[in-house]
Amino acid sequence: MSSQSEIIKGLFNQLEPELQKKIQQVGHIRKFKEDEFLMYTGQPIRSAVLVIDGIIKVSREDDEGNEIFMYNLHPGEACAISMTCAARNISSQIMAKSLVDTTVISIPIELMDEWASKYKSWYQFVLETYRNRFEELLEMLDQIAFKNLDERLIWYLRQHQKSLKSNIVKISFTQMALELNSSREVISRLMKKLADSGQIKMVKNQVEIVHLPI
Amino acid sequence: MSSQSEIIKGLFNQLEPELQKKIQQVGHIRKFKEDEFLMYTGQPIRSAVLVIDGIIKVSREDDEGNEIFMYNLHPGEACAISMTCAARNISSQIMAKSLVDTTVISIPIELMDEWASKYKSWYQFVLETYRNRFEELLEMLDQIAFKNLDERLIWYLRQHQKSLKSNIVKISFTQMALELNSSREVISRLMKKLADSGQIKMVKNQVEIVHLPI
DNA sequence: TCAATATTGTGATAAAAATCACGAATTCCA
DNA sequence: TGGAATTCGTGATTTTTATCACAATATTGA
Numbered sequence: 001m002s003s004q005s006e007i008i009k010g011l012f013n014q015l016e017p018e019l020q021k022k023i024q025q026v027g028h029i030r031k032f033k034e035d036e037f038l039m040y041t042g043q044p045i046r047s048a049v050l051v052i053d054g055i056i057k058v059s060r061e062d063d064e065g066n067e068i069f070m071y072n073l074h075p076g077e078a079c080a081i082s083m084t085c086a087a088r089n090i091s092s093q094i095m096a097k098s099l100v101d102t103t104v105i106s107i108p109i110e111l112m113d114e115w116a117s118k119y120k121s122w123y124q125f126v127l128e129t130y131r132n133r134f135e136e137l138l139e140m141l142d143q144i145a146f147k148n149l150d151e152r153l154i155w156y157l158r159q160h161q162k163s164l165k166s167n168i169v170k171i172s173f174t175q176m177a178l179e180l181n182s183s184r185e186v187i188s189r190l191m192k193k194l195a196d197s198g199q200i201k202m203v204k205n206q207v208e209i210v211h212l213p214i
Numbered sequence: 215m216s217s218q219s220e221i222i223k224g225l226f227n228q229l230e231p232e233l234q235k236k237i238q239q240v241g242h243i244r245k246f247k248e249d250e251f252l253m254y255t256g257q258p259i260r261s262a263v264l265v266i267d268g269i270i271k272v273s274r275e276d277d278e279g280n281e282i283f284m285y286n287l288h289p290g291e292a293c294a295i296s297m298t299c300a301a302r303n304i305s306s307q308i309m310a311k312s313l314v315d316t317t318v319i320s321i322p323i324e325l326m327d328e329w330a331s332k333y334k335s336w337y338q339f340v341l342e343t344y345r346n347r348f349e350e351l352l353e354m355l356d357q358i359a360f361k362n363l364d365e366r367l368i369w370y371l372r373q374h375q376k377s378l379k380s381n382i383v384k385i386s387f388t389q390m391a392l393e394l395n396s397s398r399e400v401i402s403r404l405m406k407k408l409a410d411s412g413q414i415k416m417v418k419n420q421v422e423i424v425h426l427p428i
Numbered sequence: 429t430c431a432a433t434a435t436t437g438t439g440a441t442a443a444a445a446a447t448c449a450c451g452a453a454t455t456c457c458a
Numbered sequence: 459t460g461g462a463a464t465t466c467g468t469g470a471t472t473t474t475t476a477t478c479a480c481a482a483t484a485t486t487g488a
Contacts, residue, residue: 060355068359084345093352116341120331127330130344131298137351138307141274144359145282145395149475172435181359183476188436205435205484363445386465397446402467419454419465 004029007052008105011076015121022115023050027105032098039096045085047106050078054102055163059095059179068144069156069179071136072099072163080133083126087112099163149182153190154212156180157200161209170206218243221266222319225290229335236329237264241319246312253310259299261320264292268316269377273309273393282358283370283393285350286313286377294347297340301326313377363396367404368426370394371414375423384420 005024012020028047032038032054039045041061049056056073058081073079073096085092086109115122143152156176160169173191177184191207194200201208223234241264246252253259255275263270270287272295287293287310299306300323329336357366370390374383387405391398405421408414415422 060352060359062356062360064360066360068355070355080344080348084348087341087345093356116337117334123330123337127301127340127344130294130341130348131301134294134298134344134348134351137348137355138274141282141284141351141355141358142276142307144355145274146276146278146280148473174435184436185438185477186475189438192437388465398466399447399468400445402465406467 004052011052012050012125015125016119019115019119019122023105023107026111027107029103029105032102032104034098034100036098036102037095038098038102038104039079039082039094041093041095042091044089044091045082046089046109047082048078048086048109048112049082049096050105050107051075052103052105054104055099056102056104057097057099059097061093061095066181067095067178068181069159070140071133072159074163077132078125078129080130083112083129099160149180149186150190150193152180153187154194154199157207157209158212158214161212167209168203168206169209172205218266225266226264226339229339230333233329233333233336237319237321240325241321243317243319246316246318248312248314250312250316251309252312252316252318253293253296253308255307255309256305258303258305259296260303260323261296262292262300262323262326263296263310264319264321265289266317266319268318269313270316270318271311271313273311275307275309277307280395281309281392282395283373284354285347286373288377291346292339292343294344297326297343313374363394363400364404364407366394367401368408368413371421371423372426372428375426381423382417382420383423386419 008024009017009020012023015023027050029052030038038049038056051073053075056079058070058073058079059067060070061067079096081092081094081096085094089109112126116126117123143155147155153176156179157169160171161167173187174184176182176191177187180187191200191202194212195202199210199212201210219234219238222238223231226234226237229237242261243266244252246268252263252270265287267289270293272284272287272293273281274284275281293310295306295308295310299308303323326340330340331337357369361369367390370393371383374385375381387401388398390396390405391401394401405414405416408426409416413424413426415424
């Protein structure tokens with residue numbers, strides 16, 4: 001197993017070596033077990049979050065407690081929302097939760113601007129982060145705007161398959177319903193259809209993805 | 215009436231004077247009449263667009279010709295999509311159309327990176343653009359994810375009211391239906407309800423907003 | 429182990445929205 | 459000015475999704 005500094009070097013190899021060192025010096029490592037909140041709706045944000053290991057699920061939440069899945073963040077990626085909010089010193093209607101055991105490194109907001117002018121690779125990284133999140137958000141928007149729930153469910157399962165790099169996804173129907181802003185009964189019926197047509201298998205409360213269309 | 219250079223100075227006063235001058239030197243002014251396409255789906259993009267005057271309506275489009283309104287751009291604002299796409303030299307499933315007579319200035323993509331490292335204010339401007347568009351997209355996402363069509367219609371009308379700074383909005387029901395990804399008949403019925411309850415008035419094919427809830 | 433809790437299945441019904449099928453009114457030009 | 463094109467109104471029907479009601483498992487922790 002490689003050292004943490006090696007891991008960071010590998011993940012953020014587009015950043016200048018000096019900056020990589022700085023990140024390790026000033027960054028605050030935080031570890032989360034599966035299903036812990038990293039950030040909840042309304043919480044003020046004072047640091048930018050980089051993912052070192054694991055997966056972070058980012059969801060939007062409204063005032064009535066409704067929720068909708070936006071995208072997952074993976075090692076080497078950063079949370080655009082945390083950057084925006086940190087920069088503006090505001091809270092956001094965003095929820096971030098660890099999908100599996102996860103390690104992040106948080107960068108104090110004060111440094112963001114300083115680094116941006118000092119390190120070209122940092123501002124490129126920040127820009128790329130915004131661009132990537134923007135595009136993911138658009139993909140997600142397509143789903144919710146143009147697709148029926150059956151297709152959105154397949155997309156949702158695929159996102160997990162990709163993130164987890166596994167065909168086994170263990171999420172309850174209740175949870176799926178919550179994150180698709182639907183209801184459990186509806187998900188139950190749609191999942192039954194998928195199982196009946198052989199696209200998935202239910203193995204003791206886990207979903208095994210056999211073959212889902214793209 | 216002030217000169218164009220004065221207008222640009224006023225709109226982009228957060229940019230360094232030297233940069234303002236550069237924008238005028240290298241930027242290519244383009245004028246559009248009401249309802250012209252600035253950018254259509256699938257078109258490759260090779261410049262970033264700044265709005266000088268008028269309003270640009272940005273919509274997402276899918277492969278089946280469905281469409282959904284995202285947000286409007288106003289003087290002093292820039293199109294984040296054009297920046298992303300220009301930076302990556304890709305096309306995007308985005309449509310931009312002038313809502314009224316509109317003037318923009320387009321910046322060749324080659325300069326984006328150069329300016330970002332040379333002018334701190336440009337880098338800040340690009341970041342702010344991403345942040346603002348990101349937040350607008352989230353607001354729009356809330357609508358489509360959590361609201362029923364009647365509320366979305368009200369939001370849509372309000373967006374136009376704000377952008378146009380006018381209580382008179384002249385858009386056909388067909389167009390509203392298209393941009394809300396709904397159907398004309400449904401919009402017709404919802405608009406009738408709004409008219410019946412005195413929230414709007416229909417004056418010869420124009421919508422007059424009397425009082426819409428927030 | 430056994431009750432509390434969480435999870436799933438399913439029929440019936442309701443609500444929201446889309447679609448179909450018209451006809452009427454309006455606007456736009458040639 | 460008169461016909462084509464666009465726009466609008468509205469009832470009937472269908473599709474999609476949500477909700478209600480209730481039962482059956484499965485899981486967990488004291």
